[in-house]
Amino acid sequence: xxxxxxxxxLIESLRCLPGVGPRSAQRMAYHLLxxxxxxxxxxxxxxxxxxEHIKHCEKCNNFTEKAICELCCSQRRNAELLCVVEMPxxxxxxxxxxxxxxxxxxxxxxxxxLDGIGPKEIHLDRLLRRAKDGIVQEVVLATNFTMxxxxxxxxxxxxxxxxxxxxxRIARGLPVGGELEHVDSGTLAxxxxxxxxx
Amino acid sequence: MIANKYRQDTEPAxxxxxxxxxxxxxxxxxxxxxxGRIPMIAKGAKRPRSALRGLLLAFQPLHLSWAGKSxxxxxxxxxxxxxxxxxxxxxxxxxxxxNELLVRLLRREDPHxxxxxxxxxxxxxxxxxxxxxxxxxxxxxxxxKELGYALTLSYxxxxxxxxxxxxxxxxxxxxxxxxxxxxxxxRGLQLSGRTLLDMETGDYSDSITRQQSKALMRYILNHYxxxxxxxxxxxxxxxxxx
Numbered sequence: 001x002x003x004x005x006x007x008x009x010l011i012e013s014l015r016c017l018p019g020v021g022p023r024s025a026q027r028m029a030y031h032l033l034x035x036x037x038x039x040x041x042x043x044x045x046x047x048x049x050x051x052e053h054i055k056h057c058e059k060c061n062n063f064t065e066k067a068i069c070e071l072c073c074s075q076r077r078n079a080e081l082l083c084v085v086e087m088p089x090x091x092x093x094x095x096x097x098x099x100x101x102x103x104x105x106x107x108x109x110x111x112x113x114l115d116g117i118g119p120k121e122i123h124l125d126r127l128l129r130r131a132k133d134g135i136v137q138e139v140v141l142a143t144n145f146t147m148x149x150x151x152x153x154x155x156x157x158x159x160x161x162x163x164x165x166x167x168x169r170i171a172r173g174l175p176v177g178g179e180l181e182h183v184d185s186g187t188l189a190x191x192x193x194x195x196x197x198x
Numbered sequence: 199m200i201a202n203k204y205r206q207d208t209e210p211a212x213x214x215x216x217x218x219x220x221x222x223x224x225x226x227x228x229x230x231x232x233x234g235r236i237p238m239i240a241k242g243a244k245r246p247r248s249a250l251r252g253l254l255l256a257f258q259p260l261h262l263s264w265a266g267k268s269x270x271x272x273x274x275x276x277x278x279x280x281x282x283x284x285x286x287x288x289x290x291x292x293x294x295x296x297n298e299l300l301v302r303l304l305r306r307e308d309p310h311x312x313x314x315x316x317x318x319x320x321x322x323x324x325x326x327x328x329x330x331x332x333x334x335x336x337x338x339x340x341x342x343k344e345l346g347y348a349l350t351l352s353y354x355x356x357x358x359x360x361x362x363x364x365x366x367x368x369x370x371x372x373x374x375x376x377x378x379x380x381x382x383x384x385r386g387l388q389l390s391g392r393t394l395l396d397m398e399t400g401d402y403s404d405s406i407t408r409q410q411s412k413a414l415m416r417y418i419l420n421h422y423x424x425x426x427x428x429x430x431x432x433x434x435x436x437x438x439x440x
Contacts, residue, residue, distance in 0.1 A: 019221035113294040113430040114215045114301060147256045151294065154287045155433075158440050184252035185278035193283055 007033070059130060061123065062088055062106045071104065078102045080137040084127065084156060086110050086144055094142065102140070105130055110143060111152040122152070124159060131165055138166045145172050208261040208277065209233065212317065213254055214297045218244060226254060226273065227301055228262060229317065234309040235300065238264050238273040253278055257285050257293050257321055269306070282322060289324040291437065292334060295430040296320060299338070302423055303345060313344040331412070332402040338415045339397070347422065350374030351398035363392040369414060371421045387417045 003011070007029060014025040032040040056062070057069035064070075071077065081102025085091050091104050109122045119125075131139055139160055143149035157167045173191040174183055211230040219225045224243040228236050243250040253260065259279040264271040285293045296317065304310065320337045327333065339349060353360050354367070355374035361367065367375035367390070368383035375394055376386075393410040402408055419428075 021220075111433070113291070113433050114298050115217070116429045118429065118433055119436055147290065147294075150286070151290055154290060155437065158437060162440050184249060185280060186252040186255055186258065189278070189280050190284060 056108075060104045060106055061108060061126060062091060062104065076101070079135045081140060082131055082136045082138070083140040083142050085142050086149065086152070090142065090144075100140075107143070107152070110146075110148045111155055112148045113151065119155060119159075124156065127156065128159055128163070131160055132163060136165065138168060141167060141169045204267050205263075205265040206230075206233070207263045208275075209263070210279070210314070211260055211262045212258070212314075212321075213256045213260065214301050215256070216240075216243075216254060222248075224250075224254065225270065229300055229304070229314065230262065230309075231311055231314045232309055234307050235304045236264075236271060236307060237269065238262070238271045240273045240276075250276055255284070256297060257290075258282060259318065283325045285321070285325055288330065288437070291430065291434060292324050292330050293321065295334065295428070295434065296337060298428055298430045299341065299419070302426075302428070303341070310344050313341060316340045316344070329402075331408055332400065335397065335402060335411050335415060336400060338419065342418065342422075347372070347418075349397075349418070351394045361391040361394050363390070363395055365391045367391055367394060369394070369417075371418060387414055389414060 002008075010029045010032075011022070011025045014020055014028050015022065017025075020028070032043070053065045054063050055065075057064040057067075057072055059068050059072040062069055062071070078101045081100070082105055083094065083100060083102055084105045084107065085094065086107050086109065088106055088108075091106055094100055094104070105127050107122045107124075107127070109117060111117060111119065111122065130136075139156070141153040141156060143152045143156075153169055157169075160167050171194075172187075173194065174180070174187065180188065209230050209232060211228045213226055214229050214235070215227040216224045219239060222242050222244045224240045226238050226240050226243075228238055230236055240250055240254060242248055243254060253276045259282060261275075261277040261279060262273060263275040264273050266272045300317070304313075316337060320333060323333045324330065342348060350373075351361075353374075354377055355370075356376045361375060366378040366388060368378045368381070368386040368388055369375045370386035375389075375391075378388060389410040390406065392404070393407045393414070396402065396404060396407040397411050397414075402411065416431075
């Protein structure tokens with residue numbers, strides 16, 4: 001027996017979520033229709049509202065409902081520092097660590113040469129305009145320490161050096177509280193290579 | 199033993215590319231020494247505390263152990279070999295270029311032990327030298343040779359005479375250089391004998407040689423790559439324009 005067309009539609013639509021295959025999509029669809037009509041209505045409303053109202057902040061490119069997000073408007077932040085991160089989740093982590101009082105720019109991705117994601121796809125022209133506002137004195141590169149993150153950091157540093165803006169990269173090495181015995185070889189090798197004078 | 203046929207232990211390999219698969223896994227394109235390019239699934243490699251995270255890095259010599267009969271093997275163990283500084287800055291972008299060439303031109307499960315050695319030497323050269331042009335040209339030539347498309351750089355293919363540095367030649371794909379003379383070069387690329395001879399000996403000190411050898415390699419590689427351009431080449435171009 002075939003499921004009704006609208007049910008099949010729903011299952012197919014749910015599959016656009018990351019990590020959701022045909023079986024999970026079916027489970028979600030049955031749950032929403034059988035047990036949680038109110039939840040389903042709320043989901044529709046929330047999704048609709050978010051799609052209509054959420055856009056990218058003009059300054060930091062993060063998601064916001066206003067033209068410029070709250071963080072960028074805040075008077076308490078140091079506008080001379082601009083931290084570049086790959087994703088909104090990275091920004092949240094930086095905020096949780098409570099170690100940085102400057103402003104941000106969220107790339108919403110990274111350079112990935114083998115996947116065909118180049119400088120245009122991650123809006124580096126917008127970052128350049130943002131960094132050239134005359135107030136920013138230092139750009140802190142906090143892209144991931146993956147090969148792609150490193151390539152992104154290199155590209156941005158070359159881009160900003162031509163504008164004579166100071167560029168720094170967050171440090172890497174052993175994790176705080178880390179023991180040599182348990183750390184992976186790659187991290188340890190890099191930490192030895194990048195050792196510093198104390 | 200039949201049980202071992204589908205299982206390989208501690209095989210020297212490099213990671214060429216990795217992309218996410220489902221929620222917590224990665225599909226890794228690897229270049230192994232004795233088995234060629236093999237795709238593998240690294241289960242759980244994207245979990246926050248996965249031990250694979252700091253190991254499954256491109257441009258680093260690894261020993262991989264895997265099993266499986268299907269095209270996508272299952273990766274069991276990764277061992278760090280090390281001894282090679284990781285690529286930084288421009289060298290890193292050049293490394294991506296090598297990887298893109300290999301992913302595009304190497305067929306799966308087609309072993310190329312010699313090319314594996316060249317690749318490793320090239321990575322070491324990239325991490326220790328500043329002038330990347332000769333390194334890249336050298337690798338491109340050796341790679342084409344290993345894949346069965348070796349260039350002819352020392353003699354004229356129509357007359358079989360050695361090339362003359364002062365003459366102009368027309369290089370035709372899958373044939374080689376022929377003297378230009380009064381003929382046109384619509385089916386090939388025009389360049390000087392000096393460039394071809396310099397490429398043969400690996401001497402890239404001359405600026406015209408650098409320019410023309412780059413054009414020649416691009417011309418030949420484009421032929422084998424087909425319609426899709428190389429993304430890293432565009433990135434290198436963008437970087438140079440900054």
